[in-house]
Amino acid sequence: MTTISNGPAGEVILVGAGPGDPDLLTIKAHKAILAADLIVHDGLVDPRILALAPDTSRISVAKSRSRHTMRQEAINDLLIAEARRGKRVVRLKGGDPFIFGRGGEEAEACIAAGIPFSIIPGISAAMGSAAGAMIPLTHRSVSSAVTFVAGQCQGLAEQNWAGLAGPGRTMVIYMGVATADLIAEKLIADGVSPDMPVAVIENGTRPETRALRTLLTDLGAMICREGVKSPAVIIVGMVAARGTASNALLSLAHVAEANA
Incomplete structure (x- = not known):
């Protein structure tokens, strides 16, 4: 990596915080968090992970659907500016930095600015959530x-x-809760059977996690009636019929019987 010459040398470390459970952090990620001068974190990073370094300065750049606290270009500029001040900046991301985490964009920004950086992968939301269920x-x-x-x-x-x-x-579909109806329509139009099993895993690996199973044609309706909220992943395929996910269609049938 190229070290900057105009001032003390800092660095940026892109760290995957995993899907939530602090015990799923890699040892290398844990060490980086403890050694950070500044933690720049997403909203999906579990508070228990941030609590590992209670005295370290933090900046939240949390994003939600259609609302960003800070645009990506501004996040890139922030990382570079703080590293140029000589800080060890840990950019902490939910899941893995390179799976829908925009880690590639931030790495490219560091390269363009001549900022030393490294990448610590994390357990992705897909892998952690699926394993939990x-x-x-x-x-x-x-x-x-x-x-x-x-x-x-x-x-x-x-x-x-x-x-x-x-x-x-x-x-495996990330960020699909709000568009679940359209997702089901799109897949069925592409030839996927309406009876294909799907599983929705909300807050994977966290204490409040829940996993629900239904059929593709019922995906949007199930998310609505069960009040599923992000973060959640949707798994489409015959594997979704396995595991411990609750059968949302069976629950719906019981409700219908009770109201008959």
Whole structure:
């Protein structure tokens, strides 16, 4: 890496905080958090992880749907400016920095500015959430491929998902709660069976986690009636029929019987 010459040398460390559970941090990530001069963190980073370094300065750059505390370009500028002041800046991200974490953009900004940086990967939300619900993302009998997609980035209409979901495949959708109806319509229009199992895992690996299972055609309705909120991942594929997710269709049938 190129070290800057105009002042004390700082650095940026892009750290994956994992899906929530502090025990799922890597040892290297834990060490970086403890050694940080400044932590710049996303809103999805669990407070218990931030509590590991209670006296370290922090800046939140939390994002939510259609509302960003700080634009990405401003975050890049912040990381570079603080590193140029000689600080060890830990950019702490939920999940893994390079899976829908914009870590690539921040790494490119550091390269362009001549700022030393390193990357510490984390357990992704997909892997952590699926494991917590005992859903295998691959299974020799039903799935030999996995795809990660974003449910709102760039708009669904611009994304070509043809062939990514269906028999023998697993699709994991990030940021899809608000667009679940459109996601189901898009997949069914691409030829995925309306009866394809899906699982929705809310707050994966955290104490308040819950996992629900239904069919693709019921995805949007289930999210609405169960009050599912982000952060959540949606797993589409035959693997979703496995594991410990609660059967939301069975629950709905019980309600219908009680009201009959």
